[in-house]
Amino acid sequence: MELNEVLRLVRKNIISLAPYSTARDEYKGALGVFLDANENPFENGYNRYPDPRQLELKGIISKFKGVAVENMFIGNGSDEAIDLCYRVFCNPGKDNAVAITPSYGMYRVAADINDVEFREVQLDGEFSFPGKEVLDLCDENTKLVFFCSPNNPSGNSFPMEQMLEFISSFKGIVVVDEAYIDFAEQPSLLTVLPKYKNLIVLQTLSKAYGLAGLRLGLAFADAEIMSIFAKVKYPYNINIAGMERAKELLARDVKSEIELLKSERKRVAAALKEMKCVQRVFPSDANFLLVRVDDARALYDALIQEQVIVRDRSRLKGCEGTLRITIGKPEENDRMLAIVKDWK
Ligand SMILES: *Cc1c(COP(=O)(O)O)cnc(C)c1O
DSSP states (O other): OOHHHHHTTSOHHHHTOOOOOOHHHHOOOSSSOOOSSOOOOSOSSSSSOOOTTOHHHHHHHHHHHTOOGGGEEEESSHHHHHHHHHHHHOOTTTOEEEEEESSOTHHHHHHHHTTOEEEEEEOOTTOOOOHHHHHHHOOTTEEEEEEESSOTTTOOOOOHHHHHHHHHHOSSEEEEEOTTGGGOSSOOGGGGGGGOTTEEEEEESSSTTSOGGGOOEEEEOOHHHHHHHHHHSOTTOSOHHHHHHHHHHTTSOOHHHHHHHHHHHHHHHHHHHTSTTEEEEOOOSSSEEEEEESOHHHHHHHHHHTTOOOEEOTTSTTOTTEEEEEOOOHHHHHHHHHHHHHOO
16 A cells, blocks of 8 residues: 555544644753753652653664664553554544454454444464455455464464465555564564555564563554654653663563573473373464363363463363463473373
């Protein structure tokens, strides 16, 4: 899609929105006598409002993601970015969004909050990419399509060519949630972002980067879309404490942790496959495994008895009989494996 066609998808009230102008938008210098924002002048580290554009943190993320600062949005978790997709593109009570299921629950919750009709395509037993089925469910009011790759809770990635073919043929916004991309064997769609103006890629610092408690979600898209997100978001959506801690903690190299978790994923999957109560370990490109077992609820309870908490996904359509098990530290995985092995 051309950028001007993409911009036509934006709600009219949002296109014409005059954003809140902060004191810090008007004067950009770092030094000065700041009598502009009614702050308390006595320094305590947090007495000043944060940078609403988060330029310093974006600069750091830009280096390791290889994406320019103007193609980036930072939100209070990915959930803020998901909500903004609806608020920017979907007219309540009129437009709709299409997503796959089983997948991440927030796409529906955010649709419901924004009074946007939410349509779902059930994945098949192998969780394969349902490009044609999704396209069939879209109509002229479909503004957003959500894919999640690697998908939560199935764990698999969708083939890049199939996703790109979809993005080329769909006349709306395609949001691809890559929360688990750092654990994946296939490349991120960030590599092709400049070519697809209707693509929004979501990532997060909550998983591989180990910062779930700081609530920092990322969106990447064309600079025009990102500047619309910037004017719709709460002006100071990311606070100084979170940005400072993120800057410190992102200096740490997480590559070795990711490599260890990937090798643990392989080891745990192989071990689970040998156990008599395990029917199937689904292929995973993420830091968790979806496992089909003989009696998911009973095994879940047995694990809980031993203070090992996993996610019971067995009541989710398409995930019958499954548990979703996060890959932990080697000794944590061993403890889980020992319980599953001895069970029944
Ligand atoms: C964990 C997860 C996220 C991350 O959410 P945050 O709000 O950034 O912590 C996003 N998408 C999916 C599919 C997830 O599983």
